[in-house]
Amino acid sequence: MKNKAYYKDAPEYGHYFFDLIETDDLLAEFEKSKELTLSVFNSISPELENYTYQPNKWTIKEVLRHIIDMERIFAYRAFRFSRFDDTALSGVEENAYNENVSQTNIKLADLQEEYLAVRKATMLIYRNCQPEMLDFKGTANKQTYTARTPWFWYYWT
DSSP: OOOGGGGGGSOGGGHHHHHTOOOSOHHHHHHHHHHHHHHHHHHOOGGGTTOOSSTTSOOHHHHHHHHHHHHHHHHHHHHHHHTTOOOOBOOOOHHHHHHTSOOTTSOHHHHHHHHHHHHHHHHHHHHTOOHHHHHOEEEETTEEEESSHHHHHHOOO
């Protein structure tokens, strides 16, 4: 990211991820990462959809499900923070989320469609946010964030 002031609004271990972002334009970066993620979806052969590199590790579809789930959660957090809601939000146990849904029968095309719907919804949240909405500090998982920061420190997929 160009604006290093955003770094102060996220844990230090997230700064590495900030450095991977080329601009401060959230919508442009969302679009860019969407295209990268679609290229990942399109590169997965049917034979590899349920592949795992060893027992008790996530399959490729479970990793994709995780990305979708976490985007939903971070979008919800960003929505709350952008509305100046200072109610503390809980953390998430991502392993439990994946254990509670079977991915083997879900078609990869359905996961891709869901990803696109979630990404579109996320972008619509951000489209009309003013800077003060993005910079409001809220609490999630006992840490302070803004509507802007969770996306940069967690992942850009």
